[in-house]
Amino acid sequence: MCEYFVKINLLKQIGVGFSYHTNRSFHGGEGGTFAASEDIYAFMRLWYKAFPDSRSLPFSIAGESYGGQLSPLPSSLS
Amino acid sequence: MIKIIWPAIVGTLATCLTLSSAAQTPLTEPTFDGFGGNPNIRTLTHESHPDHSLTIQAHGPKNPTIKSDAPSLSDICPGATSGYTGYLNHGDKHFYFAYFESRSKPAEDPLVLWLNGGPGCSSMTGLFMELGPCTVNEDGESARENPNSWISAANVFFLDQPVRYSNV
Numbered sequence: 001m002c003e004y005f006v007k008i009n010l011l012k013q014i015g016v017g018f019s020y021h022t023n024r025s026f027h028g029g030e031g032g033t034f035a036a037s038e039d040i041y042a043f044m045r046l047w048y049k050a051f052p053d054s055r056s057l058p059f060s061i062a063g064e065s066y067g068g069q070l071s072p073l074p075s076s077l078s
Numbered sequence: 079m080i081k082i083i084w085p086a087i088v089g090t091l092a093t094c095l096t097l098s099s100a101a102q103t104p105l106t107e108p109t110f111d112g113f114g115g116n117p118n119i120r121t122l123t124h125e126s127h128p129d130h131s132l133t134i135q136a137h138g139p140k141n142p143t144i145k146s147d148a149p150s151l152s153d154i155c156p157g158a159t160s161g162y163t164g165y166l167n168h169g170d171k172h173f174y175f176a177y178f179e180s181r182s183k184p185a186e187d188p189l190v191l192w193l194n195g196g197p198g199c200s201s202m203t204g205l206f207m208e209l210g211p212c213t214v215n216e217d218g219e220s221a222r223e224n225p226n227s228w229i230s231a232a233n234v235f236f237l238d239q240p241v242r243y244s245n246v
Contacts, residue, residue: 036239039130039166039168039171039173039239040191040193040237040239042124042127042129042130042166042168043130043132043166043173043175043237044191045124045126045127046122046123046124046127046130046131046132046166047132049122049124050122050132050134053185054189054233057186057187057188057189057233058188058189059188059189059190059191060188060189060190060191061190061191061193062190062191062192062193063192063193063194063195064194064195064204064208065194065195065196065199066195066196066197066199067192067193067194067195068195069195070193070195070197070239071193
């Protein structure tokens, strides 16, 4: 199943799922797991600012497969 | 199966505009200006993260402040609760996310950020085939409620990332 998604994305030269980038010369040099973790960290900071009610809720990051690599890094930034 | 359902999902997500109702307690709405003249779409910023912004749009079934035309995802994704969809923006990268409130106690239940693996697997895999509010049917053209979804007991984000995975 994942192989299929990878093939689609390589052929179309776009991102994962509904995510996208607008720079056609972007070849992934800015990407990587650590960069992704900084984006995830910023995502949660933005969310908590907009929805302060949710700050009191227990928070977890969960994932499968390579999500096991992606999940621990944002927590190391906080 | 994937070949058939994926265009269907993308198409229906983009065009779903029907409102329904349910008893849920949403989070308090943020008070931000509308974006691009559309009061349903808001872009949020944070002074500590000047390179990032978050563009969000509420979806039904229930939203107290923009109830009149907040689209619902429950028509295409039975079992969906209210929440938000949008993008985390970082330069020319735009990470799609979908957020669903808990079916139980959204104001008390845990907050979970779900990431599929790969690298290169969309977290929509998790949403539509694993732990999301609905599961795509075998016909590839419809979905059914997923009673075992994690949103039964938690508020869940499904975040599509990374934008480009070839150098991960």
